[in-house]
Amino acid sequence: MILTSQQIANRVRRLGTEITRDYQGRDLVIIGVLKGAATFTVDLARAIDLPVVMDWAAVSTYGRGSTAGTPRLLKDIGEELTGRDVLIVEDILDTGTTLSWLMARLRERAPASVNCCVLLRKPHAVAKPVEPRYVGFDITEHWVAGYGIDYAERHRNLGDIHEVRLPSAALSASSS
Template sequence: MDLAAISGDIERVIVTEEALQARIKELAAQVDKDYEGKDLLLVGVLKGAVMAVADLSRALQRHVEMDWMAVSSYGSGTKSSGVVRILKDLDRDITGRNVLIVEDIVDSGLTLSWLKSNLESRGVGSVEILSILRKPEAAKVHVDVKYVGFEIPPDFVIGYGLDFDEKYRNLPFIAVLAKHMYS
């Protein structure tokens, strides 16, 4: 799907496909350097991180294992209760492993903070976070994100794994969704 097909649905593109791919390569080079000589398990957070994990893993110059988790922070309406439940857990034991959580976006930080603590409680060697996007203005709790692709304003964004009503995930860029689409 290209920009012309959805031009009425978006306000503006904030990260182009070219910028995304260039930044993924830079992040992969840093991850390769930081984990040289160490094992590495990428843990993608479903569904939004699928694109990021795929592109990052292909950009890495090393063997890498992948696993997936799906977590949900639920409550009433659009507000999170802060209670997180695991919808899909890891398929393997991570005791002693170096885990890199790969996330599409850090917004409030509540779910990601919980996820990091949960994985640390399983006896891992280390847990770090890589997020393609971070909204510093939206943070409710501090989450130490070691690798950040882009810091963005607190707009509602779509593309590159991010969705609205399960649509737009397959866009190769990141755009601000037009307010008329969700208000």
């Protein structure tokens, strides 16, 4: 196990406090990136003590257990962003390909600002220029699953985050 559900919950509360302070009095739109960041986005939104609007985007650069390369927009947001502050919530910042692509796409819609909050960052893997404003945890190069993050579309339901050691790795469905 890499992170327990309690470690995650504590960090999400602290991130919510920081975001509340930083966006006080502003018009904040939170955009969760499906599917991996769904759990994190909902928990984070509940930890933010501000009126926020939530929307969802789905972008894919992954296949079943392997990277596919070029980002593809699977679901666009419906919110108008002009003049509003946007906070993209993502599960993992790995190479930065997906997040830099999505940030550039959303900046074209004339928001007041575009920032991002990532649950996990692999600092040594980032190849694109992405500087998240908020980071939950830095991790090493492992494949991970749990807390909404999948491996081959499985294990999103785990409360803790686990390292996936082999493609055939079976993670316990029970988690504390």
